[in-house]
Structure formats: C-alpha cells, structure tokens
Amino acid sequence: MNLNFSFFTHDVIANFIFKGLLFSIQLSLVAMTGGALLGTLLALLRLSSKRWLSIPAKLYVNTLRSIPLVMVILWFYLLIPMLIKRSIGAELSAFITFTIFEAAYYSEIMRAGILSVAPGQVNAGYALGLTYWQCMKYVVLPQAIRNMLPVFATQTIILFQDTSLVYAIGAYDLLKGFEIAGKNYNRPVETYLIAALVYFIICFFFSSLAKSLQKKIQIIR
Amino acid sequence: MSSFFQWKIFLQDTGGGQTYLQWLISAWGWTLAVSFCSWAIAIIVGVFIGIIRTLPNKFLLFIGNTWTEVFRNIPLIIQIFIWYHVIPSIFLSLRQVPPFILVVIALGFFTSARISELVKAGMESLSKGQLQAGLALGLTRSQTYRYILLPLAFRIIIPPLTSESMNIIKNSSVAFAVSISELTMFALQAGEETSRNIEIFFATTFLYFVSAFAVNRLALYIENRLKLPGAIGGAR
Numbered sequence: 001m002n003l004n005f006s007f008f009t010h011d012v013i014a015n016f017i018f019k020g021l022l023f024s025i026q027l028s029l030v031a032m033t034g035g036a037l038l039g040t041l042l043a044l045l046r047l048s049s050k051r052w053l054s055i056p057a058k059l060y061v062n063t064l065r066s067i068p069l070v071m072v073i074l075w076f077y078l079l080i081p082m083l084i085k086r087s088i089g090a091e092l093s094a095f096i097t098f099t100i101f102e103a104a105y106y107s108e109i110m111r112a113g114i115l116s117v118a119p120g121q122v123n124a125g126y127a128l129g130l131t132y133w134q135c136m137k138y139v140v141l142p143q144a145i146r147n148m149l150p151v152f153a154t155q156t157i158i159l160f161q162d163t164s165l166v167y168a169i170g171a172y173d174l175l176k177g178f179e180i181a182g183k184n185y186n187r188p189v190e191t192y193l194i195a196a197l198v199y200f201i202i203c204f205f206f207s208s209l210a211k212s213l214q215k216k217i218q219i220i221r
Numbered sequence: 222m223s224s225f226f227q228w229k230i231f232l233q234d235t236g237g238g239q240t241y242l243q244w245l246i247s248a249w250g251w252t253l254a255v256s257f258c259s260w261a262i263a264i265i266v267g268v269f270i271g272i273i274r275t276l277p278n279k280f281l282l283f284i285g286n287t288w289t290e291v292f293r294n295i296p297l298i299i300q301i302f303i304w305y306h307v308i309p310s311i312f313l314s315l316r317q318v319p320p321f322i323l324v325v326i327a328l329g330f331f332t333s334a335r336i337s338e339l340v341k342a343g344m345e346s347l348s349k350g351q352l353q354a355g356l357a358l359g360l361t362r363s364q365t366y367r368y369i370l371l372p373l374a375f376r377i378i379i380p381p382l383t384s385e386s387m388n389i390i391k392n393s394s395v396a397f398a399v400s401i402s403e404l405t406m407f408a409l410q411a412g413e414e415t416s417r418n419i420e421i422f423f424a425t426t427f428l429y430f431v432s433a434f435a436v437n438r439l440a441l442y443i444e445n446r447l448k449l450p451g452a453i454g455g456a457r
Contacts, residue, residue, distance in 0.1 A: 168405075
C-alpha cells in the first residue's frame, strides 16, 4: 500500500490537532500540579506516626496503584455523575480522574525522596541550632528534591503518555484529534504514524531534557 | 444494600447461551493470556536488548538504545493501534494474523523497552571487578555473562521486574481499544447491556486486583528461593 501524507497540511493541524494537543498539555499540567500537591500531602500522612492518618493514606495509594488506569478513568466517569447527580463532560472528568490517580504515584515519589535524606542530616541541623523549618528548608528539602527529581520527571512523561487513555471516555485529546483527522481524510494509517511520531518527539525531547537536568543538579558525592 | 448491589446480575443469561459470570471468567482468561504471552516476549526481547546495551560494541549499543527510546516514548495505545491498523495495511501478508497476536506483540515490545532498562541498570550496578575477574580467569565474555554477571544482575532486578510484571496485567486493559474481549472490554459491553455498571465494574476491578496480587506473591516466593547467602540485594 502507498502511504500518502499530502493531506496533512497546515489546515489539518489548525482544525484537528492543535485543539487536542492543547487539551493533552493542559491535562498533563493540571494532573502534575494537583497530583504533586495532593501526593505530597499523602506522603506526609503516610510518614505520620499516627496510624489513623497513615493507614487511610496507604489504602488510597495502594488501591489506586493496583487498578489499571483505564478502569479508573471509566470508574470516575461512571461515579462522578452518580454522586453529584448531573453529568460533567468527559474532559472535566479526565481532569479530576488524572489528578486523583497521579497523586497516588507522586506520593510514592515524594515519600521515597523524603526518606532518602539520612536522619543524621536532620540531627546535624538541629545540633547546629537550626529551627524545624530552617532545617527543612536548607537541609532536608534541597536534598530530597534533588533525589526525587529524575523519577518525578519520568513519571510526568509517563503521565503525558497516559493522557492518551482518555480515548476510553472519548475526550478530545491529541490522539483523538489525529483519529478524527484520519477519519475525515480517510487516511487512518498515515495519521496513526504521525501521531506516534509527534508523541515520540515530545516525550523524547522531555526525557533528554530531564537527563541533562539531572546531571546538572546531581549532588556530587 | 441489596437493592443497590444486585449481584444476581451475574447469573443472568447474556442471550448467547452463557451467563455474565461465565463471560466474566472467559474475559479474565483473555486478560491473563494477553498478559502472560506479552510478558514472555517482553522478558526475552528485554533481556536481549538490555544485554547488547552493555556490550562494548557501538553498533549494538546504538540498536539497543534506539529500540528502547522508540518503544518507551510512544504511548501504549498508539503502539497497539500501529500494530493493529498500520502494520497489516503496509505488510499485506500480515492481514491474516489474529488481533490477539498483534496486541501481544505490541504490549510485549512496549514492556521490553522497560525491561531492557532494568537489565542494563542491574548490570551496571555490579562492580567492574566481576567482569574483570571473569575475563582474567580465562572465561570468554559470553561465559562471564552467563555464569557470573547475569545471575547476579537478575537477582538485583527481581523487585522492579515484579512491578513491571504487575504493570503488564494493568496495561493489558488497553487492549480493549482494539476489541480484544478481555476484562475492560467485558466491563464496557456487559455494563452497557445490563445497565448494572457498578456490579460489573466491581467484579472486573476485583479480578485485576487478584491477578496483580498473585503475581506479587509469586515473585516474592521466587525472590526468597533465589536469595544468595551472604548477599543483601547488592551481591557485590
């Protein structure tokens, strides 16, 4: 079969692809920010010595981490309208789902980052007369963030790839944009190839960026 | 509660001579079949690619790195679409290949990239002395890999390998996109037919949970059986 990419013009990008790309990026950014904040909270809860704080957080994280994302997307798309008694579109549902889902993954990254700082560091900080917050700000967090940044970046790239799974509820994301364009011009094979290339370029670019960033801020041991 | 959860739905006939329970079990079977076959491909290809990325050969290194980057940086659902829609229409002779095989290849290659990363990291975590000692004792490079480096590296990467194996079960759910009749596809179709989404989704989610948990326990058992005396994880 002959591949023909001539249909793929500026108009196609403007009419079909751009809207989807914008949504995928928005979804990734919202889920990253919301997920990281909620995830940090969950990590702190899990590290708490009070069991009534740590056990619910552990349950939340482990449950979400053991269910396929597609099922989580479908669950929320089913449950949210049941709970609030009205339907919210696929796009809004995706924002809520991804934030809640990614929080479980980010919380594990945050927890590992905080645990990676040796307790001696905190003790040394206190011994030097730092207060709790000074100790956090100047000793613990700079090291914790350096330690978890590579994994954080990897997880965010995975998150961007995973946004393509909103296919399950029909939200208009980058993949959907390609699919509709492919249907309209009757060129599905070519559009899937271009979609793969576009995702590859974006993800490859950011993972290379993450690698060089990691080298730059690595603690020299 | 009993009016909300109507589990009797699973005893109802689908109209095709089987109950929803039987359909659920067969969908579970498909999920496990896709997962297991993909896992086998992922291990074989992933270990191979991982090994050639540790060899002192620029060409093999390039092939290995390219493989890993390509299969890691494209979302799984698009890789499945490529294998299902694109490859058969470019290579017409592949038209006859059943969708199951195509999905298994897609998921297997996708995961192989991740496994190759693990293998490479595991090999790099071994001290250089292991390789040098092997070569100095007169073993060939492949003997050193076979008898010294790989057995050590394998034990180190069992924990992340376990979570990759659990990920395969979770990722097999993406196969619904090309209508493989696995659990997610069952949930979508049976949910629509019966309008008892909650019960159907609960059962489906539970089976994913059970499958992933079983893999986890099995891996823990293997890890304990293979532990080397005196070596704590690192086994330097």
